Amino acid sequence: MVTAMKRRGAIGLAIGGGMMGIPGCRKGDSAPGGPPERANPNPAAQNMAPPPEGHDLVPVRVEESLEIRTIAGLRPYRPSGFVVRREDVSGKTLVHNYGHGGGGFSLSWGSARLAVDLALPMAGLECAIVGAGIMGLCTGRLLQQHGAKVAIYARDLPPETTSNVAGAQWWPFSVFDNSRRTDAFARQYVQAAEFSHRYFQQHTGPEWGVSWMPNYYLSDGQPMNGWIGGPGGVLHGLQTDFRDFAPGEHVFSKGHARRFYSMLIEPSVYLPRLIREFREAGGEITVRPFAAAAEVLSLPQPVIFNCAGLGAGTLFNDPELVPIKGQLTFLMPQPEVRYNLMSGDCYMFPRCDGILLGGTYETGQWDAAPDPQAKARIFAAQRRIFQTMADMQRAHRGSGAAPERI
Numbered sequence: 234m235v236t237a238m239k240r241r242g243a244i245g246l247a248i249g250g251g252m253m254g255i256p257g258c259r260k261g262d263s264a265p266g267g268p269p270e271r272a273n274p275n276p277a278a279q280n281m282a283p284p285p286e287g288h289d290l291v292p293v294r295v296e297e298s299l300e301i302r303t304i305a306g307l308r309p310y311r312p313s314g315f316v317v318r319r320e321d322v323s324g325k326t327l328v329h330n331y332g333h334g335g336g337g338f339s340l341s342w343g344s345a346r347l348a349v350d351l352a353l354p355m356a357g358l359e360c361a362i363v364g365a366g367i368m369g370l371c372t373g374r375l376l377q378q379h380g381a382k383v384a385i386y387a388r389d390l391p392p393e394t395t396s397n398v399a400g401a402q403w404w405p406f407s408v409f410d411n412s413r414r415t416d417a418f419a420r421q422y423v424q425a426a427e428f429s430h431r432y433f434q435q436h437t438g439p440e441w442g443v444s445w446m447p448n449y450y451l452s453d454g455q456p457m458n459g460w461i462g463g464p465g466g467v468l469h470g471l472q473t474d475f476r477d478f479a480p481g482e483h484v485f486s487k488g489h490a491r492r493f494y495s496m497l498i499e500p501s502v503y504l505p506r507l508i509r510e511f512r513e514a515g516g517e518i519t520v521r522p523f524a525a526a527a528e529v530l531s532l533p534q535p536v537i538f539n540c541a542g543l544g545a546g547t548l549f550n551d552p553e554l555v556p557i558k559g560q561l562t563f564l565m566p567q568p569e570v571r572y573n574l575m576s577g578d579c580y581m582f583p584r585c586d587g588i589l590l591g592g593t594y595e596t597g598q599w600d601a602a603p604d605p606q607a608k609a610r611i612f613a614a615q616r617r618i619f620q621t622m623a624d625m626q627r628a629h630r631g632s633g634a635a636p637e638r639i
């Protein structure tokens with residue numbers, strides 16, 4: 234049976250556990266950007282109140298006629314968190330690196346680094362990787378940087394992987410159930426996140442499709458701080474230009490808004506670029522499905538990395554690994570929209586391949602076919618969010634009464 238999972242409930246997320254940036258795929262963007270200069274840095278001196286946060290942001294046009302596609306994917310989720318572990322079996326070194334839930338893009342480079350560290354030294358060694366999603370590709374590149382000769386085997390290649398469905402906002406979110414968090418996992422999570430955050434910064438700009446973006450997290454009550462984000466959170470240091478806005482200080486559709494900057498990654502740019510780099514460094518990619526662990530272990534390479542995402546559950550008998558289905562509707566690109574927005578389960582990312590509207594988390598759902606009813610719900614909720622935002626902006630400009638927040 235499908236169980237709807239509330240993203241900010243069991244998964245242990247604090248609101249704005251969130252982000253900000255610069256579009257990496259738009260013409261003319263040559264370098265990563267940061268927070269813009271505030272228009273009115275010293276309002277007291279100028280004897281005027283600062284404008285509300287978001288007064289100058291362009292609301293998304295949420296219209297059915299602008300839809301270009303609807304897709305869904307299955308996040309590979311483990312309540313106790315992703316696995317990075319080495320075992321020596323059948324004369325081979327086997328390193329697992331899978332189960333990153335809704336944060337696999339964000340954690341990719343860091344998790345790959347932890348996995349590679351378990352098999353060092355690698356110079357001159359031949360390695361096999363099962364999986365050509367973000368985890369397999371990052372693991373492959375880091376192995377090459379350590380001097381290994383790497384071959385990837387995978388049932389599906391981009392664009393047919395879950396990694397191609399990712400948002401992909403840089404924020405390791407929906408990755409584990411907070412009630413299952415151990416100290417060892419906490420260390421692994423923080424190490425992976427910090428390394429990854431630093432690594433992705435090398436790739437900002439249009440060539441890789443990574444940009445800095447402001448994130449707004451909306452809530453009825455005061456934003457909650459959690460183990461991950463908000464003051465005191467383990468990743469609060471990565472919430473750049475963090476600030477909370479109270480009612481009256483912003484134009485968004487709920488009472489409170491939390492802002493911070495992070496990166497937004499375009500999977501349709503990033504993954505092909507990564508594959509190119511992997512191949513240029515001598516890496517080989519072969520389409521090959523595996524039915525069982527024994528088949529994987531019969532590969533000729535002495536060192537094998539399991540980066541099979543959700544497929545690792547069947548291959549290596551991990552019953553804890555379950556899908557969390559997520560559905561996304563894309564609208565025609567709206568290049569003037571330059572912020573991410575999260576409200577409850579709804580989220581909007583302004584990608585160059587379309588305005589991404591998301592908002593579903595279905596635990597245990599293995600059917601990745603898009604659901605028309607879910608699409609209708611996402612549309613209705615997102616339309617309300619941006620309609621209210623436009624009304625609030627109009628009221629601020631003085632052309633209407635302040636509307637009720639939804």
Ligand SMILES: Cc1cc2nc3c(=O)[nH]c(=O)nc-3n(C[C@H](O)[C@H](O)[C@H](O)COP(=O)(O)OP(=O)(O)OC[C@H]3O[C@@H](n4cnc5c(N)ncnc54)[C@H](O)[C@@H]3O)c2cc1C
Pocket residue numbers: 305306307308309331332333334335336337338339340363364365366367368369386387388389390394395396397398399400401402403404405406521522523524540541542543544545548558559560561
């Ligand atoms: C709707 C949605 C939104 C998301 N948003 C974000 C986000 O904003 N930020 C973020 O960080 N993350 C996000 N994610 C999560 C992210 O997409 C995943 O965590 C990540 O893609 C997992 O990468 P992976 O390489 O482990 O798995 P995959 O991309 O699934 O790759 C697995 C690879 O293993 C291969 N494989 C599997 N089984 C076998 C087998 N038996 N034999 C051979 N090959 C096999 C597959 O063919 C594939 O090549 C989102 C996911 C979804 C679905």
